[in-house]
Amino acid sequence: MPGKEGLTLFFPEKMAERVLTPVETRAGSAKRTIVFVIVLIVVAALAALPWYGNSVLVQFGISVLLLATLAQGWNIIGGYTGYASFGNSVFYGLGAYGVAIAMVQFKLPFWIGMIAGLVLAVVFAAALGAAVLRLRGHYFAIATLALAFIMTAIVSNVEIAGSNIGLVLPLLKSDVLFYELALGLLVLATMTVWWLANSRFGLGLISIRENEEGAAVMGVNTTLYKTLAFMLSAAFTGLAGGIYAYYITFIDPVGVFDVGLNVKMIIMAVFGGPGTVLGPVVGALILSTISEVLATKVTSIASMFFGIVIVIAVVFMPRGIADVLRRAGRSPLRYFVDNVRTHRL
Template sequence: MSNKKMWRTGLVVLALLLLAGVPWYGSDVLIQFGINALLLAVLAQGWNIIGGYTGYASFGNSVFYGLGGYGVAIAMVQWQLPFGVGLVFGVLLAIVFAVLLGLPVLRLKGHYFAIATLALSQVMTAIVSNVGLAGQNIGLVLPPLNNDRLFYELALGLLVIATLTIFWLTRSRFGFGLIAIRENEEAAAVMGVNTTLYKVLAFTLSGIFSALAGGIHAYWITFLDPESAFDISLNVKMIIMAVFGGPGTVLGPIVGALSLSAVSEFLSSEVTSVAGLFFGVVIVAAVVMMPLGLADMLRRFRKTGWRYFIENIRIHRL
C-alpha cells in the first residue's frame, strides 16, 4: 500500500472513530443532529448508486424512504411486531416497488425519467392517504423509544454498510457495468451489459438503503403521515448533497451531507430567514463552479488553482 493510500485510510478510520464516539462525548442536541445528518448521508449514498454511478437522476427515492417508514409503522402499530420485522417489511415494499416501477420507468432517459420519478411521490401520497391500514391522512403514531444513542448507532452502522457497498461497486463487474451505462448506454449494451437488469438492480439497491433510513427515522420521531413520508423536498436534499460532495465517488456524498447539514443547521438557528434559500444557492453554485463536486474540486484545485473555477464558469457561459 502506498503512502497516499495509507494516509487516506488513516483519515477515514479517524473520522469513523470520531463519529462513533459522538454518543459518548456529545450533548443530546449534537446526537440528535448527528442522527439526522447520518440518515441524510445514507440517502445521499443511496441516490449515488442510481444517480452518480448509473447516471439516472432519480426524484423517486423519497418514495422508498416513505415505504420504509410505513413498513416499520404498520408492522409496529397495526400488527404489534418488533422494529426489526418492520424494517424487513419496509425493505420488501421498496424492492417490490423498485422492480415493478423500475422496469417501465427506467426505459425513459434524461429529463423524461426525472419528470416520471418526480410524479411518483405525489402519486404515492395520494394512494397512502386512502389506505386505512396506513392511517390514511391522519398517519400513525409509533411507540416511543427514548434512546437516541441507539438510533445514532443504527444510522452510523447503516451509513458504513452503504459506503462499503459503494466501495464494492467501484471494484465489481456490476459497478463497472453501471459506469458504462452512465457513460454510454448504447455502447454498454453492445459490449454485452444487460442494461435493463443492471438499471433495475441499481434502482432496487438504491431503494433498499433509502427504505432502511426511512424506517429508522420513523421509529425515532414516532410519527408518520403521507405528506412527511413522501416529501419531495427530501429527495431534492439528497441530490444536492450527493452532487455537492461528488456524485460517482465513494466518500463525496458523505462529505456533502455532513457539511451541508452543519451549515444548514447553523443558518436555521442563527439566520432563520436565509436558511430556506440556502440549498437553492448551493445547487446553483455547485453545478456552475464545481459540477463534479467537492471530491473533483479538491483533486484538481491543487494542480490548476483558481483556473478550475474560471474554466467551469466559462464552460457554462457565465
C-alpha cells in the same frame, strides 16, 4: 506476417506479469491506505460521539447520518448509473411505513418492521424500474417525479397505513441507539458504494451512465444492471426511512413521501460529488452543517442564503467537492473559471 503483438492479443494470461509500473501501484495503494485509515478514525470518532457530545449534537447527528445515507443511496442510481431519480423519496416513505405498519398494526418488533420496509422498498423498485428505467434523461426524472407526487395521495387512502392521519409508533427514548443504527447504515451504504466503485458490476453501471448503447454492445446487460442499481438504491433509502419512522415516532403521508427530501439528497450528492465513494457523505455533512448554523444564527434569510450557496456551488464546481479536491490543486482559480466556461453559464 502476423506480428508478435497480434498473436499475444488472445492470450492475456501470458501477459499477466508484464506492465503495471510497480511505483505507480505502490503510490496508489499507499494513498488508499491513508484514506482508509482516516475514514476508520472518523468512523470511530463518530461512533463514540454520544459519549462525548451533548444530546443536541446526537440528534443533529442522526439527521445528518440519515441524510448522508439517502444521498449515498441516490448516488448508486443517480451518481453511478446516471439515472436522476426523483422516486427515492418513495422508497424512503415505504421503508418508514413498513416499520410503522408492522409495529402499530401487527405489534411486531422493530427489526421485523425494518425487514418489511426493506422488502417493500426493494420490490417496489423492481416493479417501478421495469416500467420507468426504459426512459432516459429528463423523461426518467419526470416519470419518477410524477410517481413521487401521487404516492402521497395513494397512501392517504390506505387504511392499514392510517389513511391521511398517519401512524403513531411506540416511543423509544434512546437517541444513542438511533444514532448508532444510522451510523451503521451509512457505513454499510458507503462500503457498498466502495465495492461498486471497484467491481465489475459497478463498472457496468458506470458504462451505462457514460453511454448506454455503447455499454450494451460491449456485453453489459443494461436492463438487469439498471434494475439492480435501482433496487440497491431503494434498499438503503428504505432502511433509512425505517429508522426515521421509529425515531420520530409519528409519520403521515405528506411527511415521509416528501419530494423536497428527494431534492435534498440530490443536492447533497451532487454537491459532494456524484459517482464518488465519499462525495455524497461529505456533501451531506457540509450542507447540513451550513443549513443548521444558518437556521440558528440568521433565521430569517437562512433559506435564501442556503440557496445562494447551492447556486454558487453549481456554477463553480458542478462536479462536486470530490472533483475540486482531485483537480483544483494546482491552479484553483483556473479550475473554477474553466468550470464556468465549459458548462456555459
